Amino acid sequence: MARKILCVAEKPAIARAVATHLSGGSFQTHAIRGNQYVKNYEFEFNFGGSWGQCSVTMTSVIGHLTGLDFASQYKGWMSCPPGALFEAPVQEDVDKDKKPIAENIRNQARYSKALFIWTDCDREGEHIGTEVRNQAKAGNARIEVKRARFSNTERAHVLQAARAPVELDEFQANAVAARIELDLRIGAAFTRLQTLQLQAVAAILKEKVISYGSCQFPTLGFVVDRYFRVQNFKPETFWSIKVMLERERKKVNFLWRRVHLFDRAAVTMMLERCLKAKQAKVTKVTQKPKSKWRPLPLTTVDLQMMGSRFLRIDSQTIMKVAEALYTKGFISYPRTETDQFDKAIDLKKLVETQFPDDRWGQYAKDLIEGKFRTPRSGRNNDKAHPPIHPVCWVSPTSLNDNERKVYEFVVRRFLACCSDDAKGSGTDVEIQYGDEFFHASGLLVLERNYLDVYVYEKWESSQQLPHFERGETFEPTEANISEGKTTAPNYLTEPELIGLMDANGIGTDATMAEHIAKIKDRQYVVVNKRGTGRNKVEELIPTHLGVALVEGYDNVVSGLPSSISLSKPFLRKEMEKQMLEICAGAKTRQDVVQQSLDMYREVFIHTQRRIEMLKAACRKYLVE
DNA sequence: GCAAGGTC
Structure with a gap:
């Protein structure tokens, strides 16, 4: 047998x-x-x-x-x-x-x-x-x-x-085992401590679980950080020099190399010198081909960011919808970090499956008839899954609203990857006026290529510049001072938050959306809708509780030698580093667990000892 | 009643 x-x-x-x-x-x-x-x-x-x-x-x-x-x-x-x-x-x-x-x-x-x-x-x-x-x-x-x-x-x-x-690979398995144990012990210890201690502080906390997690807290930290930057913002006035020339019936605005300064007297003096010189001199004229690169193959993080931005669907919903599309066999596996296509995948065959579509079928045909380009390769490969791509064509009538939007995005993105970059011709003119330098640029889009199918990006021809010769001089039509004010940053949006999490190693492609959902669920943050129609943006604003927790922990550790707040991504990053050391065979699982626990235990003991500061922060924001 | 990570 x-x-x-x-x-x-x-x-x-x-x-x-x-x-x-x-x-x-x-x-x-x-x-x-x-x-x-x-x-x-x-x-x-x-x-x-x-x-x-x-x-x-x-x-x-x-x-x-x-x-x-x-x-x-x-x-x-x-x-x-x-x-x-x-x-x-x-x-x-x-x-x-x-x-x-x-x-x-x-x-x-x-x-x-x-x-x-x-x-x-x-x-x-x-x-x-x-x-x-x-x-x-x-x-x-x-x-x-x-x-x-x-x-x-x-x-x-x-x-x-x-x-x-x-x-x-026992090393990798051990690294994960270490992470699992650390997440459990640290998450449970801090969650119980703060829940038990803080519930009595304010009536609205009475029945609440006030959870701590090594991913959810840094996620909250990013939101609170931005919130304070918005709150503490003080507008500043700045001044700039504007130079304009009218030639061949075209108005050319030259931009100052210094952009703007916060000292009015200095700007006035510089302008005086320009005016005194009378003539501006063209120091550089460059005409060169410009291109706008087609996008990289689609990863989960990118899908979530682009989804929030262009489709106005929050990241967790995006993932739910993408999973449904995957389960039905319409798109490839939606959880991937890979932004490069394996040579073995027959991309042209996948493009051909899109021929029947009313919206981009013709575009797909044009690709196969000669416009096809091998996609760019990004730097990431999780060695498990290809970039997200459509597997077959689906009639829009067999999808619900969100499914249709996400599927359309995946297809357009895929076709864009298989297209040529957009091409144009750019002109840059630099002038010297007095002691100052200014420049103007013009763009003529010659071939739209991928932009025709990837409707989410824009690249428009700007006004064409009149003719300039290097070395020529002219007297500007206008030269004056303009005044402006710095504007406050906006509250954090979900795509920005995902970008921050990704850059700081908080969560994985599959879990980032869950962490954001978690801090909403715990009522640490709320979503506010700003603007209307196409300009509608969802921004994340911390609740009183969210602000109190971050400020409370920041106070608890301030003055400590290491002073690592739980609201910062540092501790999680450190854990990630330790995991890599286990993978490399440089440390054992037991070493890492002990060392990390020691580090967190120190913060824990300090938190217990200075629990009054955490309580005071909650009182400040939730009671008074 | 706690975490974060897989996946349905």
């Missing part, structure tokens, strides 16, 4: 895709007891090498199998002082709703010679791999464990991965 190999993927969709490729399309599907999404696919496959022809069961988990929690005697909020959670025993258990999935793996392992792990090739995937391994070993202690390394589900790539298995 052929040897049996058990394969386990991270999610049902991957199990099905891999089974389809390995089996050549003919496999048997079996439902499992207790879970409607996970299926077992059975087929034969020749793994080559020492494995040869095997009978295969391909199945999956649904993300993590297990969760970490405190031992039962520490679960009650009054069972121990919150600080005890830094040391309290923890245990890893299979989540209640995952028990049938774990049981399926144990059962299948019993008759298998080997386990091939097909989880995503990222850190979390490596950890999920160890969870799968533990179940398989519980069913069959002697099972051999291998890992398939793959970065997309293109056929040849999957076959190659099946025939060249590697080992699980």
Whole structure:
């Protein structure tokens, strides 16, 4: 009898895709007891090498199998002082709703010679791999464990991965295990401390959970930070020199190289010198081709940012809609950090699927008839998923409003990626007038290319400049001082917040939207709609509670030697750095957990000791 | 009643 190999993927969709490729399309599907999404696919496959022809069961988990929690005697909020959670025993258990999935793996392992792990090739995937391994070993202690390394589900790539298995990366799995333990202990300890202490301060806090999390607090911090910058803003007056020339019936406004200054007397003096010189001299005339680059292949973070900005849909809704489109098979997997297309993907074939569309079908045809360009490659590759792209054409009538908008965006973005840059011709003229330099520029858009399909971006021809010769002199038609005021920054918008989170390593592409939803849910921030119609913007404003928490914690740590506030992204960044050290083999999981806990424990003890400052901040904003 | 990370 052929040897049996058990394969386990991270999610049902991957199990099905891999089974389809390995089996050549003919496999048997079996439902499992207790879970409607996970299926077992059975087929034969020749793994080559020492494995040869095997009978295969391909199945999956649904993300993590297990969760970490405190031992039962520490679960009650009054069972121990919150600080005890830094040391309290923890245990890893299979989540209640995952028990049938774990049981399926144990059962299948019993008759298998080997386990091939097909989880995503990222850190979390490596950890999920160890969870799968533990179940398989519980069913069959002697099972051999291998890992398939793959970065997309293109056929040849999957076959190659099946025939060249590697080992699980214990370092990466350990890094995730460290993160899980730290998030639990620190999150629970601070959440209980501040909830128990602050509920009594103000009536509106009475029944509230006032949570702390290493991602949600820095997220709140960004919102509060901007809020204070808006509140504390004082407008300043500035002055500038405006130079205008009328030539060939065109008015040319020259912009000052110094832009503006805050000293009126100085600007007046400089203008005097210009006027005294009478003649301005053209020091430079440049005419060069300009181009506006087509966008990069679409990542999750970009989808969320562009979605909030252009489609006016908040990031969490965007992800829900994108997932629905993915589940229906209309677009590729929507959680990806990759902004480069793998060479193996047949992009032209994907473009062809869009021919039937009324809105961009003709554009797609033009691409195939010669205008197609290989997309630009960004710097990110998560080695697990391709950039987000349409998989097939969908009639707009079979989608709801939001689905239609998101699908349209994904398609237009994809076609834009496969197009040429927009091209134009730019003219720059620089003049010297007195001791000052000014310049004017004109743009003529020659070929719109990707802009024709990517309607979200604009690039317009500006007024054309009249003719100038280098070295010529002229007397400006007008030269005078203009006055202006600096304007306050706006409150933070969701796309800006996502950008900040991304830049500071707060959350992952899949969770950033959740953290934002969480701080809304906890009533740390509210959404305010500014403007109307096409100019409508949703801005995030902290509530009194949100401001009180950030100010309170900032006060708690101010004056401390390290003075690292919980509202700043630093601590989370540090955790990320430690995880990378585990991945590199430079530190062990235990070292990192101990060191990080020590660091947070210090902040925790200070918070306890100076809890009055936190309470005072809450009183200041919530009672008075 | 706590976190953040997977995914349905």
